[in-house]
Amino acid sequence: MWxxxxxxxxxxxxxxxxxxxxxxxxxxxxxxxxxxxVVTMGEDFKNNLNDNLELIGGVTVIRVTxxxxxxxxxxxxxxxxxxxxxxxKGVRASSRLAHKMVKIEVATRNWTIxxxxxxxxxxxxxxxNAFKGELFGQEDLQERRRVCVIxxxxxxxxxxxxxxxxxxxxxxxxxxxxxGVLGGTHASDLAERVxxxxxxxxDRIPYLFPDRLxxxxxxxxxxxxxxxxxxxxxGKFYDPKRIDVQYSxxxxxxxxxxxxxxxxxxxxTILATLLLGGLGIWTIMMSAVRTRTREIGLKKAMGALDRxxxxxxxxxxxxxxxxxxxxxxIAGRIAVQLASHMLKSPVPEDIFLSCVxxxxxxxxxxxxxxxxxxxxxxxxxxxxxxxxxE
Amino acid sequence: xxxxxxxxxxxxxxxxxxxxxxxxxxxxxxxDVLKGISMTVRYGEMAAIMGPSGSGKTTLLQILGLFLRxxxxxxxxxxxxxxxxxxxxxxxxxxxxxxxxxQGCDLLEKTSVYxxxxxxxxxxxxxxxxxxxxxxxxxxxVGMTHRIxxxxxxxxxxxxxxxAIARALVNLPEVILADxxxxxxxxxxxxxxxxxxxxxxxxxDTAMIMVTHDAEIARHCQTIYHIEDGxxxx
Numbered sequence: 001m002w003x004x005x006x007x008x009x010x011x012x013x014x015x016x017x018x019x020x021x022x023x024x025x026x027x028x029x030x031x032x033x034x035x036x037x038v039v040t041m042g043e044d045f046k047n048n049l050n051d052n053l054e055l056i057g058g059v060t061v062i063r064v065t066x067x068x069x070x071x072x073x074x075x076x077x078x079x080x081x082x083x084x085x086x087x088x089k090g091v092r093a094s095s096r097l098a099h100k101m102v103k104i105e106v107a108t109r110n111w112t113i114x115x116x117x118x119x120x121x122x123x124x125x126x127x128x129n130a131f132k133g134e135l136f137g138q139e140d141l142q143e144r145r146r147v148c149v150i151x152x153x154x155x156x157x158x159x160x161x162x163x164x165x166x167x168x169x170x171x172x173x174x175x176x177x178x179x180g181v182l183g184g185t186h187a188s189d190l191a192e193r194v195x196x197x198x199x200x201x202x203d204r205i206p207y208l209f210p211d212r213l214x215x216x217x218x219x220x221x222x223x224x225x226x227x228x229x230x231x232x233x234x235g236k237f238y239d240p241k242r243i244d245v246q247y248s249x250x251x252x253x254x255x256x257x258x259x260x261x262x263x264x265x266x267x268x269t270i271l272a273t274l275l276l277g278g279l280g281i282w283t284i285m286m287s288a289v290r291t292r293t294r295e296i297g298l299k300k301a302m303g304a305l306d307r308x309x310x311x312x313x314x315x316x317x318x319x320x321x322x323x324x325x326x327x328x329x330i331a332g333r334i335a336v337q338l339a340s341h342m343l344k345s346p347v348p349e350d351i352f353l354s355c356v357x358x359x360x361x362x363x364x365x366x367x368x369x370x371x372x373x374x375x376x377x378x379x380x381x382x383x384x385x386x387x388x389x390e
Numbered sequence: 391x392x393x394x395x396x397x398x399x400x401x402x403x404x405x406x407x408x409x410x411x412x413x414x415x416x417x418x419x420x421x422d423v424l425k426g427i428s429m430t431v432r433y434g435e436m437a438a439i440m441g442p443s444g445s446g447k448t449t450l451l452q453i454l455g456l457f458l459r460x461x462x463x464x465x466x467x468x469x470x471x472x473x474x475x476x477x478x479x480x481x482x483x484x485x486x487x488x489x490x491x492x493q494g495c496d497l498l499e500k501t502s503v504y505x506x507x508x509x510x511x512x513x514x515x516x517x518x519x520x521x522x523x524x525x526x527x528x529x530x531x532v533g534m535t536h537r538i539x540x541x542x543x544x545x546x547x548x549x550x551x552x553x554a555i556a557r558a559l560v561n562l563p564e565v566i567l568a569d570x571x572x573x574x575x576x577x578x579x580x581x582x583x584x585x586x587x588x589x590x591x592x593x594x595d596t597a598m599i600m601v602t603h604d605a606e607i608a609r610h611c612q613t614i615y616h617i618e619d620g621x622x623x624x
Contacts, residue, residue: 005512016500298496301455303485303513303561305478383484384457387492 001308010315014323020288024280025324028366031273032328032359037335038266040352043219044345059252060092060220061125062227064213064234065244075238076209084233085215090222095122096198096210104194105170106158113154114193115171117201117208125216131183133165140179141197146204148176151191155181171196174204220255223247277324278366281317285374289313289381296378297386310379317371318364325363329356404564404597405431405454410463412449412620423449424460425620431565431613434594436587438608439601441617447601448569450617454599455488455567456480468564485514489558489596491568496554497542503529503553504538510561528560529553532586548579555586566591568600572607584610 014021066075077096085094095118102115120138123129136147148171155161168175171194182191202208215230217223231243289296296309304312332355340347410427413420423446431437441447452458453465456472465473472483484490489510497506507525516524529535532552537545542553551571558566566587572580588610591598600611608614616623 001512002515002518005518009512012501012505294496295498298492298498299509299513300481301457301484301490301492302510302557303481304509305481305513307478308513382457383455384452387457387496 001304001311006311006315007319009312010319013312013316014319020284021320024277024284025320025327027273027280028277028321028324028363029328029331031270031277032325032363033331033335034266034270034273035362036329036332036352036355036359037339038270039355039358040332040336040348041339041343042263043348043351044340044343058127059248059255060217060223062215062217062223062230062245062247064215064230065246066211066238067242067244068209068211072242074207074209074211075242076211077213078237081234081237082213084236085213085230088226088229088233090217090219090226091215092218093121093125093216095119095125095214097122097212097214098198098201098208098210099212100205100208102172102194102205104158105173111158113158114189115196115201115205116193117196117198117205117210119198119210122195122214125214127184128182129184130180132163133178133180135180135182136195136197141199144199144203145197146174146176146200147179147197149180149182149195150178151182151193151195153188153191154194157192172205220252220259223252274362274366277321278370281320281366281370282374284320285313285317285371286377288316289374289378292378293381293386293389296381297383297389300381300383301387306379309381310375313375313378314368314371317375318367321363321367321370322360325359328363329359332356332359402433403430404433404468405429405599406464406466407454408464410450410453410460410465412446412453412458413461423620424453427463427617427620427622429615429622431597431599433564433597434591435613436591436598436600436611437613437615438611439599439615439617439622440603440605440608445617446620447617450622451567451569451599451601454565455490456484482514485510486561487564489561489563489566491551491554491558491566491571491600493569493573497545497550497557499543501542502538503534503540503542503545506542506553507557507560510557514561516561524560525556528556531559531590532556547574547576548582551575551579551583552586555583555590559590562595564596566596566598568598570602571600572602572604580604580607581610 066077068074076098082094082096085091098117100115100117101112103110104113105111120136120141123135128135130149131152135149136145140147148169150164150169155164164178165180167178169178170176176196182195198210215226217226227245227247230245231240234243299309333352336347336352406429408428410424411422412424413422427450429437439447439450449458453460459473463473464471467483467487472480475483498509504525507528508521511521511524526535526538529538532555534549534552534556537549537553542550545553551574555571558568568587571587572583575583584607587598587600590596598611602608
């Protein structure tokens with residue numbers, strides 16, 4: 001039998017009996033689409049989740065502190081240290097912070113309030129956003145503007161929740177424009193602070209050293225490795241004994257546990273779906289061999305060789321699995337595009353293409369695995385018995 | 391092994407069987423369904439095999455069609471000993487040199503008349519470009535060209551039988567084997583079908599062996615064999 005005849009006969013069989021096959025086709029399509037979507041967008045999903053990790057404990061953020069005791073030569077994070085840190089694999093962003101107590105004057109009364117001087121990357125590293133107004137940025141730091149961001153609790157305590165955005169407040173006797181109110185944090189100590197641009201604060205507040213560094217990792221999988229590399233990298237500049245690296249170990253382990261189990265169940269579901277599809281092919285083909293016994297006999301009477309019958313049934317199984325996988329790939333692409341739109345990140349095309357290849361190979365394996373035995377049975381049928389089958 | 395190059399002329403023997411025995415085990419014993427059948431059929435000859443149920447006529451037809459292997463005996467098809475061939479070579483002989491009209495005029499489900507006739511050509515790797523012409527020719531011989539694209543399931547009983555005959559003829563077989571070819575047809579259609587067979591076989595390049603219960607149908611054949619209890623009586 002010619003190859004093109006084989007394909008034509010098999011496709012004709014599937015299309016004309018589509019009611020028999022659509023359930024299995026749908027199962028395989030869903031399995032492949034799920035596999036492609038989960039694997040392609042999984043990393044982006046993790047990254048996106050990490051952007052909002054303040055909600056689940058900021059487990060991808062590592063805090064590095066340079067220990068400064070009274071009488072010691074003060075250590076602080078200089079730009080070349082930051083450059084070295086950013087070269088560590090798995091580091092997504094970093095931000096320096098200096099802190100000190102400042103005086104804020106409200107209605108002739110002075111309040112001593114914790115102040116954090118931060119750079120423009122701080123908000124992203126910590127996953128903070130503006131509850132009101134806007135958070136100061138790179139331009140404010142470059143221009144050394146006297147702007148500030150105040151925490152929500154501080155706003156309530158000092159200003160009775162009045163709208164202070166666009167107004168001036170006095171910090172250490174100097175006027176600062178309130179650009180925004182901090183949101184995205186549930187930690188009370190962070191919401192009780194006033195935030196100043198690091199460049200502005202360094203100019204105006206004496207003995208202010210950025211001795212703290214926040215490092216955001218790409219995913220929780222990177223945290224342990226990065227936290228081990230940080231003292232080595234920073235240790236090239238300072239005494240390692242004065243470097244303190246901390247991250248939320250318990251929270252990280254908890255997240256890793258939850259994620260690992262979630263991933264396990266997602267993959268298990270996909271695997272079960274695909275196996276169900278394979279079982280469906282097996283059942284349908286076994287049933288087809290029985291219900292089409294007379295047809296098989298007739299074809300053998302017309303001169304079909306054993307291998308013609310075997311290849312026809314096997315090609316039908318393959319057309320079913322691979323055809324369903326193609327539908328799954330299209331559905332997967334649509335799902336990936338939607339996920340990409342929702343996560344606001346581009347589709348990683350290389351991963352997508354790998355998944356398409358794997359999905360295709362899985363379908364091929366399913367088709368062959370589930371179709372081979374029924375096909376062999378069909379091919380070995382005796383003509384005399386098959387043509388007399390009722 | 392092939393008949394290619396051998397001439398087909400009326401009167402030459404095409405099918406020769408000698409001392410065919412088919413034995414089936416039955417508990418501790420054996421039952422001989424066929425007990426030394428010998429027959430010769432020539433090009434241009436129509437032969438009928440008649441006999442009561444269980445006499446062994448369908449078994450004989452299955453052996454002649456290479457559906458079954460006999461327990462012993464020889465079977466020469468245009469001089470070739472086809473019983474010595476393996477399973478696949480026998481399948482090739484079925485496709486290229488034999489044509490079948492099976493009981494109940496089996497046409498393939500959910501296929502057109504064209505597709506039904508295309509299968510034998512597919513299995514014998516007949517050139518795809520020449521298939522339509524060959525199918526048209528076969529349908530023309532049974533007067534069914536106007537139904538070429540029709541759904542086979544929607545044809546009448548007589549039309550289905552004519553399509554089954556055309557399918558048996560499409561590969562220009564040396565021998566047509568028919569099992570009760572008019573079994574499901576009325577008197578008028580049965581005679582029409584037999585006239586088609588007579589016309590096809592009368593051209594002298596093929597022979598036909600049919601199994602029938604109907605003595606009136608058998609009268610269309612030049613030779614009538616009666617089989618009783620596995621023994622052929624010419």
